[in-house]
Amino acid sequence: MNLVRFYLDNTREVVGLVGQHLLLVLVSTAIAVAIGVPVGILLTRRPAWRGPVLGLANVFQTIPSLAMFGFLIPLPFLGGIGARTAIVALVVYALLPIVRNTYVGISGIDPAVREAARGMGMTDGELLRIVELPLSAGVILAGIRVATVVGVGTATIAAAIGAGGLGVYIFRGVAVVDNTLILAGAVPAALLALGADGLLGMLERRFVWR
Amino acid sequence: MAIGLGLGSSCPWAEAPARLARAPLRALRVRRAGPSGHGKRRIGLALIGVILASSCSHPNRIVVGAKNFTESDLLAEIAAQQIERRTGLTVERKLHLGGTFVCHSAITAGQIDLYVEYTGTAYTAVLKHGAGPAADSVRQAVAREYRQRWNLIWLEPFGFNNTFAIAVRQADAERLGLHTIGDLARVAPRWHAGFGYEFLNRADGFPGLAAAYGLHFASPPTAMDLGLTYRALADGKIDVIAGNSTDGQLAALHLVALVDDRHYFPPYEAAPVVRHAVLEQHPEVGRALLELRGKIDDDEMRRLNAMADIEHKDLHAIAHEWLARAVP
Amino acid sequence: MTPPVVELRGVSCQLGTRPPRPIVRDVSFTVAPGETLVLLGRSGSGKTTTLKLINRLIEPSAGDVIIAGRSTGAVPPFRLRRGIGYVIQEVGLLPHLTVADNVGLVPRLEGWEAQRIDARVTELLTLVGLAPQQFAARRPHELSGGQRQRVGVARALAVDPSLLLLDEPFGALDPITRTELQREFKGLIARLGKAMVFVTHDVREGLLLGTRIGLMQDGRLVFLGTPDEFRRSAEPEVRAFLEAAA
Numbered sequence: 012m013n014l015v016r017f018y019l020d021n022t023r024e025v026v027g028l029v030g031q032h033l034l035l036v037l038v039s040t041a042i043a044v045a046i047g048v049p050v051g052i053l054l055t056r057r058p059a060w061r062g063p064v065l066g067l068a069n070v071f072q073t074i075p076s077l078a079m080f081g082f083l084i085p086l087p088f089l090g091g092i093g094a095r096t097a098i099v100a101l102v103v104y105a106l107l108p109i110v111r112n113t114y115v116g117i118s119g120i121d122p123a124v125r126e127a128a129r130g131m132g133m134t135d136g137e138l139l140r141i142v143e144l145p146l147s148a149g150v151i152l153a154g155i156r157v158a159t160v161v162g163v164g165t166a167t168i169a170a171a172i173g174a175g176g177l178g179v180y181i182f183r184g185v186a187v188v189d190n191t192l193i194l195a196g197a198v199p200a201a202l203l204a205l206g207a208d209g210l211l212g213m214l215e216r217r218f219v220w221r
Numbered sequence: 222m223a224i225g226l227g228l229g230s231s232c233p234w235a236e237a238p239a240r241l242a243r244a245p246l247r248a249l250r251v252r253r254a255g256p257s258g259h260g261k262r263r264i265g266l267a268l269i270g271v272i273l274a275s276s277c278s279h280p281n282r283i284v285v286g287a288k289n290f291t292e293s294d295l296l297a298e299i300a301a302q303q304i305e306r307r308t309g310l311t312v313e314r315k316l317h318l319g320g321t322f323v324c325h326s327a328i329t330a331g332q333i334d335l336y337v338e339y340t341g342t343a344y345t346a347v348l349k350h351g352a353g354p355a356a357d358s359v360r361q362a363v364a365r366e367y368r369q370r371w372n373l374i375w376l377e378p379f380g381f382n383n384t385f386a387i388a389v390r391q392a393d394a395e396r397l398g399l400h401t402i403g404d405l406a407r408v409a410p411r412w413h414a415g416f417g418y419e420f421l422n423r424a425d426g427f428p429g430l431a432a433a434y435g436l437h438f439a440s441p442p443t444a445m446d447l448g449l450t451y452r453a454l455a456d457g458k459i460d461v462i463a464g465n466s467t468d469g470q471l472a473a474l475h476l477v478a479l480v481d482d483r484h485y486f487p488p489y490e491a492a493p494v495v496r497h498a499v500l501e502q503h504p505e506v507g508r509a510l511l512e513l514r515g516k517i518d519d520d521e522m523r524r525l526n527a528m529a530d531i532e533h534k535d536l537h538a539i540a541h542e543w544l545a546r547a548v549p
Numbered sequence: 550m551t552p553p554v555v556e557l558r559g560v561s562c563q564l565g566t567r568p569p570r571p572i573v574r575d576v577s578f579t580v581a582p583g584e585t586l587v588l589l590g591r592s593g594s595g596k597t598t599t600l601k602l603i604n605r606l607i608e609p610s611a612g613d614v615i616i617a618g619r620s621t622g623a624v625p626p627f628r629l630r631r632g633i634g635y636v637i638q639e640v641g642l643l644p645h646l647t648v649a650d651n652v653g654l655v656p657r658l659e660g661w662e663a664q665r666i667d668a669r670v671t672e673l674l675t676l677v678g679l680a681p682q683q684f685a686a687r688r689p690h691e692l693s694g695g696q697r698q699r700v701g702v703a704r705a706l707a708v709d710p711s712l713l714l715l716d717e718p719f720g721a722l723d724p725i726t727r728t729e730l731q732r733e734f735k736g737l738i739a740r741l742g743k744a745m746v747f748v749t750h751d752v753r754e755g756l757l758l759g760t761r762i763g764l765m766q767d768g769r770l771v772f773l774g775t776p777d778e779f780r781r782s783a784e785p786e787v788r789a790f791l792e793a794a795a
Binding site: 121123124125126127128129130131132133134137141142145146220 | 604606626627628629630631632633635637639640641642643644645654655658701704705714
Binding site: 081085171187 | 320325419423446
């Protein structure tokens, strides 16, 4: 089959692009978790901020990815062409599911458990560490899963701003009207998304507490 | 039921989807207030027919396509309005379709009737000949082969040459004494290039250019959306791009095009390419477009491009004003 | 005379609505060591709020709560609560931890060594009638309601606090289990000799378990006395409760 032949002939390039793609997604998701989970926790402590913060993350979500990349390019520190800008955009897109799920996961904890924990003399830190985070881990992971799967898809657009990844094949294929090239990029991207969904889903299920 | 289904040889594929579309409708047995089952089927099929018809070449409709950059859109709009004002035909625009190959596929498949192509592009990228010959022979070869292979007719060119502008920042050009593309080879090992996807993958694009001038960049050029390359160059994120010589952004962003002293690039004369069937059916279209011959030189094209890209004027308005003045 | 374990002086609490709605009005009482004070009252009478004012889960708007001679406001809340056992109706066991981990939570927070915690957990589970070998490794969802509340009591006793606060601990259980646990609990109280404040709306439970009964109505303490005094009281609300229980 054409596609298999293509992969065999271009193994190094394919591996390189898959690696670039993975890097984009992994780095951006990691940063989004590092920012998003604390923000989500903060929102449970300051309910008044929930509206504005979630609202803002929501607005970011609605910006079409190509437009987002375009906005970021001229910015002095975050911008430019290439992987850095792409990662910034991907972080922005990953924030909403992670922040929202962290907030929902923690607020959704059984109030009786929370009351018992406070009543027995847990400090805020202990409450977070021993009760809130473990009990909301499943929901937070679900948010991370969504963010990762979306990230794999959005990262294909990053090729438009020179960030590399599997989108390179797709854009190339579209420019020269070559379906094999388009598939060469699209199929592994889809597989990556499915794989991430499956792996994180398995992890998520281990954190369901009855 | 004949509305919109199976409209002659220009739409051989209209039948199959329509037949497919009928099947699920036939399977529907939902009883609801409103049109009866039969009536609903008719409406459904008519809808599908309308959709199909609008995407097929209609006997009295001309579909004008364009490539995915401003100049192509502008010329398509000019051609479209010229046809409208000289003949009574309806013109449908499909601007910013895609790159060269997308438009070529579209016109050979009959999905568009006309678009503006460049002789050099057709010669090297579509027909895949090596670069070299003079303008006349390129134009003749292209006209001959397009007619033979695809029944596509090349009309007279607009009068300008939009070649690739290998562009650098003006400050860099002055500082490093860059005048020709040959000079670029000197600084290339320290520099980073960025090109659109088409230029990177065309025979007359980067691969051939690098070979002809011995260009070795620090790292492989970054591939990105063509439109973004200008800004990336101006902002200092990359050092050299392949833009268009008639682009308005070159002057506005203080960019300089390097001279092609080894004449690597063939001439790129812009001219309308039309399907033979359309010209036969409507010779007035050919006559109308002939009036545009030689009416736009390099500077004029730059001016029009600048109006669109820099001053952000509406394409329709630019075309309208220009036609009123230049082709009264 | 030994000082009381808990003393409430003119404690009031109100909801922050506009206008503010008083929930607890000027309540005062003491609880001596070994004494079980039952706070009885209808729904909305303020008894649960009063209980939560003691371990500062709710802040009083007026008055003072003194535990072991110190005002509760002078100590950080978590420090205060570590020394008070707290048992609630829904139990609130941490679902992701085993029974043993749940019972040993406060000792762990207090930094006890593992061996000491294990020994204490075994001791407590036996005390509340749950065989350690059988129950220590189980998770809360594998237990019945009655078993869960036994674990809740064991947890509350873990660091041997001198004061226990219980908010309708047996309210969610079926009548048979409830009676069983009440009886066992009564025996436990006698053995442990701890001061307790026990909130309930069940008169019979109150009369069974309390050394003194405080009846609350509309946020006020309308009766405070022994069960015998309760039965003989002419206070209308007392009579209403006794009639309902008959």
